[in-house]
Every structure is written in structure tokens, then in C-alpha cells.
Amino acid sequence: MASTIVWLRDDLRLDDNPALAVAASSPEKMTVVYVLDEASPGIRPLGGAARWWLHHSLSALSAELESKGSRLLLRRGAAAPAIRELANETAAGTILWNRRYGLPERTLDAGLKEWATGEGIEATSFQANLLFEPWTVRTGSGGPYKVFTPFWRSCLAGAEPRLPVDAPQRLPEPAAGPSGAPPAGDSLDSWGLLPHRPDWSGGLADTWAPGEQGASQRLEDFLDGPVEEYGTGRDVPGVEGTSRLSPHLRFGEISPFRIWHALRERFPRNAPADVGIFRSELGWREFCWQLLYENPGLATENYRREFDRFPWQTPSDAELEAWQQGRTGYPLVDAGMRQLWQTGWMHNRVRMAAASFLVKNLLADWRLGEAWFWDTLVDADAASNPANWQWVAGSGADASPYFRIFNPVTQSKKFDAGGRYLRGYIPELSGLDDKRIHEPWKDPEAASGYPEPLVGLQESRERALDTYQRLKAL
Template identity: 80%
Template sequence: MDSGSPSSTLVWLRDDLRLDDNPALSEAASLGQPLIVVYVLDEDSPGVRPLGGATKWWLHHSLTDLAAALEAAGSRLLLRRGPATDIIRDLALETGASTVLWNRRYGGPERRVDAGVKDWAAEHGLKAASFQANLMFEPWTVRTGAGGPYKVFTPFWRACLDGSEPRLPLDAPERLPAPSTDAGGRPPAGDALDSWRLLPRRPDWSGGLATTWQPGEAGAWQRLADFLDGPAEDYGTGRDVPGVEGTSRLSPHLRFGEISPFRIWHALRERFPHSAPADVGIFRSELGWREFCWQLLYENPQLATRNYRPEFDRFAWQAPSNAELAAWQQGRTGYPLVDAGMRQLWQTGWMHNRVRMAAASFLVKNLLADWRLGEAWFWDTLVDADAASNPANWQWVAGSGADASPYFRIFNPVTQSRKFDAGARYLREYLPELSGLDDKAIHEPWKAGGLAAGYPEPIVGLPESRARALETYQRLKDG
């Protein structure tokens, strides 16, 4: 850096790939110094979990969108790959940065990285500041009367709602300071996004993702608008029906921080300013569940690998055969709701939440497979694979987590599909081989004889596998 150049500001983006309501970016804009905006692909720092295939696809397109938005605002997105502590330190020295800004993260390995950068900055006379951007209620701010973390969702969410209203979102800066440059007028060198090879190639399985999603901030805003104009008022009932557009589908946009929960919260307030329908409150509680999951991860950094309830270390999981696990992964268990969900997941990178619960229950209870097998598969295949929600939800289904589903709650996939997909709209969309069956027979195709040709027989019986699960859970309960 030219010694005569003004000091610069370095903004380090992570799961906050947006200009709107981005406190670190807004602070940088207010300083007015030459600006470096960097995204670091860090899969090398100790404990940091590498991305799955679906989230890599999303990240590629989200970064493409973000780079264009930053350029339109007068800035530039710099990409670098490697251990974040080293990358940020070297970049700050290279650009003569006096200030390093970022929005806070809450996973254990990520917090250690951030603390290390903050310590290094202090030692070298740089200002380092972090901001609240991606959670409305940070984990250490919501505590029981005894001062500890909540272990049950309902009192946690009540405490959140009894506190201060989430802050108002910040508007995106209209203009950002130009990037800092060296004596020759060149900005810092970065990686070409294609060199990261985030997109699948051989084979390219992303066709269904591309036709389903619009990654990036504009896509997030469109999803929010569509939700407010449609499903929001009937969310309480619509969210359970997989054959209709009854949910927000904002989860991958929240996962990558393309829209903030503050923006969503206050958009609901603006649309329903006086007496919001009960359904809107139910949706807000789903935002609250996301916050609760992040508190769980904050307090239990090994949530994806260790039972939240340690007594489950003694649980007698049964390793499924390779054929059974493959049948579940590929949507060929013989149970239409499970199979439709798993095929939706493979085709679109997403699965309806009601069906997620049924598919997860089938794996961990009917097959008695360790919940970590399912969590790892979802981590690789979901575009909204979230470091907190994914393991917390799997542990909830397994019974090993906080505020967990009771051990005796075993989702019957036939009952679930009859109740929530009575007209089989969802089943027919993802199981075309069953399209010839009527609305009654399609839920139990093994009873339909030749009409279900090409569809597999059930890989396990529901009554027998339910009895085995209950017996196994009872043995754990009895010690």
C-alpha cells in the first residue's frame, strides 16, 4: 500500500450476503474511508464445518448476485480462500486498513476465529468491531431467572417477546466508498469465483435447484413479498399442507443472510399493523424457533455430533444396511410421503417441513438409525442447511435434543399423508409412477397390486418397526 494513501476500512462478510440491514456495511459507509469488502471461503480453520453440495451451489449464485449489487453501489467484492484469521490479517496489512468490521457469528469454531482476529487487531492498533445482524435475540441476552440458558422453547420465546421489540432494519447504503488501491491504482487481488468450483459438474445435478430458486438479495425480497401477499394470513394451517404453497420458503435466504430477520419481522408489522392474524404469530414463532436453535448451538458447539441429552449416548441405535440407507436417501422406502419428500429434497434442495419430520422420524425411529446419519445427509443436500437448525431439528425428532419430541411420538407416514395430502397432490408431483392410483390407494400402494408396478414394497413394516422403537426407547428410559 502506498504510505501516502488514506487508511481503509475492511468489511468481512460471512453469512450476511446483503446490502440491506447490514450493520457492518452501514458503519463502513458512514466512515467514508476507502473500502474493501471481502468474503472468505474458510474450510481450513479448526472445527469449521465444510459446506455441503447444495449450499455450495447456493453460495456461488449468492456471491454472484452480491458482487453485482456492490458494484452498482460503487464498491467491489473481493474473494479469498483459506484460514480466515490469516486471510483477514494479511489483507488488513496489505490494504493499510485501520478498521475491520463484521457481523457476529454464534458457532463455537467461528467465535474462536472472530476472537482471534479481534485480539490481533488490538495488538496492532487496528479498530475491530462486530455487530448484531442475523439474530434478533442474541444468545447471551435471553436468560432464565437463574441466569442460565433456556432448554424449552415456549418459555424462551415468551422471554423474547416480553423484552424489547427487535430493532428497526437499516436501509441499504445508496453509495459505498470506492475500494482502496495500491500506488498503481490497483485494488487487492482476489480469487475468481469459478476457481472455487462450488458448482456441480460431473454430473451436474443442479437443474431442479436452478428452476426452483433465485439465490441472492433480490430473490429474498421477492420471496418475502410473495409470502406477505399470499400464505402469511393462512400460515397456521397452510404450513402443514405440502401440496400447496403455504410456507414462506425464506429459509435458504435467511441461512445465507440475504435478508435479515429484523427486516422480515418489521415487514410483518407493516403489513398487519393492528391486529395481526394468529397465523402471523405462528410464523413469528417459527422465526423464534430459529433463534432458539442458535442459542442451543451457542451453548453446545458440538450439537451436530454430540447428543444434547447425554443419556442418549446409551441409546441402542441400529446401523441400517447400505440398502436401507440408500432407499431412504433415494426416496424408495415404499412409503409415499417419505419418498416424495426425499425426492423433493434431491430435486430442489428443499423439503416441506411437515414432510421433513415424517422422513426424519422414519429414519431414526422406524429404522432406528443414528440421527447423525440423517443430519449429515440433509447437511449435504439442503440449500437451507443451517449449522444450528439442522442438528437441533434432527435431535428434536430423535428425542435426544432440547425440548425434544417425546420418544413415543413416531410419525406414521400413511396417517400423515392421508391427513395433510388427502388429494395426493404432493405425492403425485414427486412420485409419477403412482399417478394411476386413486386418492385412497396412493397412500398405501403395496395394497394396489399391479397398479403400483415399478414402486418398491415397504422396506420395513410400520407396526413391527414402531414396536421395536418403543421397546428400545423404553429400555433407555428404564436405565
């Protein structure tokens, strides 16, 4: 009897997993497989923090599958030959997966579908990780949107996103290979996803609970309070005002459909404006994926091609390390970069300030920052990470104007007036009062051990604006 393969990628969950749900409704035996693909052309290898998350997410998923009567098979290598080999081993008649939207991934999936058709194998893909697939949201002229607001307005004017599918109560037993036993796979530990010598992940483990259960708990905690004050709370880095669902969404431990309808259920009518603001953040995720779908080189190429002529300055090793390590002399930037290193995450308001400092006050190429965030963020997303860096740099779609330069002092005074966030990550400033903590260079004795400002804000701002004016004149 033929068997079914469910190929998991960025959808490490049982709940609202269309590919898994279809397989669970079939009488065929099933193989659930994850392939660590760092070899296929164009596939971007995960950064260090994401690899840590993946290890723990796969471990949690494996336990969940076993509790339902199934198991998780792990294989490593180029995905297409790995799936073809597995199909032959298990006499698979069906291969199911949930769609991805980057060009290398789409190319790989299309090639596998073509091979399966030639072999008489049914290969079917499903919508699982985006509420609105990129090709379904189009302007009146049939092209993609380049500005978020009309994009999101168009999404909201369409059909309501489908209802999520509950996790199966039981799953088919694993398919057997030629020996009569389930196919052999790798051990998770053999992949070496976790850091060692040194192990820098202690702060990540203290902050996060990767896996589907952790994602569900995050959503519940958010709906029980912060969502109703999200409009203001999301801008205050010293409080838990955001959902922190981004890494769970990145690895597909929770579906956007589940989040969307959880909001509908919690607020069936007259939802607070804050709920709509949070829902629009889901929209920004959708918009970023449309940008990547239409612009596959988003992580390496300027969306606005005039920025190809922008004279970025190469920072010295000392300057770049000071930014990476949170030693720029500007507390908001430094607190954010230290939060990133300790927890694998940074508050979004602070991300914008830290990114602006790099690309505008230091005039460093945005790609340097994008690459650092890719390596250190647990929620490093192939679409949102480059799209947001280009937004700050001014080179992206619907971008912040280049002349908008975040002043880290003004930002910290406004959004962290009492210095709660700053004190949480910069112990050198513990002796400063609420006013002086934002400008520690004015009281160097009380801020002993904290570095002097790397550059002057006014001078570096003027340099950035002058450079941009010269670009416009070209």
C-alpha cells in the first residue's frame, strides 16, 4: 500500500497545518520529515540564534508527533534529492507540503512537483503561513503594491481569512522502509545546531520557550492584557507591550490564521482600536513577503535602484564592533544591541533606532546590519528582516524618508523616560538618575566604564543629509 510524505519546513506545528491535516485523514501510513537544507541553490542558511531555536522547536515537535502516534524523521542535505530518496524508500504515492514564497524555495518545490508527476506521485501544496498569498493581492492595474496602506486596505476588503484547522487527535502510524522498519534518519544532536565553546544561549533559554505550546501560551498571555493597550504599549521597550510572537511565526509554530481568528473570538464586536493596530502588524508581515516574492534579491539588492549609487562608508572594525556589542555611547542603541545578544530579540522601536544609527549616523551599508540581525535574531525572517532594514535605510518600498534620522536620545527620553529599559541592559548607568541616564556623557564620573559617544549626533546627521542631497543631484 502506498504511503504519504508530509514535508515540514517553516510550519513546525500540528495545529492548523493543512498538509498534515490532509495526511491525517487518509488511511495511508505517513512519514513526517524535516530536511535541514543548507545545500540547495539560493537557500539562505540560518543564523546562529535561529539554529538554536530550530533545535528546540524540532525537539518539541518530535515529542508532539510521538504523542499522536507518529514520529519525526530528520534528514540533512539538498532537499529535492532527499525527498526523492525518501519517496522511493517508503513507496510514497503522495507528497504534501505547505507553500513557501522565496524564489529559491519556489523553484525547488516546482521542480519536485514536476518530478513527482513524472513518477506518478501526487504532490500537493497548501496555503498555511500567509493570510493572503502574494499573487492574490494586486493593484487595479494588476501589479504588486508598493505602499503598505493600500496593500492592507485591499487585503481587508477581500474575503475573511479561512478558519484554522484543529490539530489531529491521532496520526497515521509511520510508513516502513524496505527493511520493514521506519526509514532511518539523523539524530537532532548530530546537526550541531546548539552553540558550544562558548555556549552563549543562556539568555535565549531564559527568555523563550520554542515550540507549539510556547507559541500558544504567548498568544494567550498577549490576549489576556497587552493587546488592549497595544497602540501605546508597543512603543515602550521597558514593558511587555508586544506579543513576542515573531519567532513562533517565523518557524510556523503558530499560524497567522489561528492568531487572526483568536482576535475575532476574543473581540467579536467593537474591538478596541489597539486590536486593529496589532492586526495591521500581521499585515506588515504579509507586505514584506509580497516584497520578497516580487523582489527575490531583497536581502542583497536595493529595492530603490537609485541607492545603488549611494556612497556608503565602510565603518572601521572598531566602529562596527562598538555597534554590534552595544558600546556606541548612546544608551538606547546600546541597550537594544545588548538585549539582542542576550535574548536573540530586540524591541521594534529600538530596532529602528539601532538600525538608523548604523546606516545614517555611521553611514554604513544597510546590508551589514541586515546580516548581523540575520545571525543574532531568533525571529530572523527572510522577508521582514531585509524589508525593514531597507525601510530604515530609505532604499526600500514605502520607506522611511532618508532624512528621517532617529535621534536615540530623543527616542529614549520619550519612550523610556524613567530609564527602566536602559538600566535593564546597561549596569554601568545604574548610578544615574532618570534625567541624566539618557545623556551619560554629561556626568562621566557617575557613568564610569561606559564609553564616550562614538560619533556626534548633530555632525553625523548633517553628514548623512549632505550625502543624500548629493545622491539626489546625480
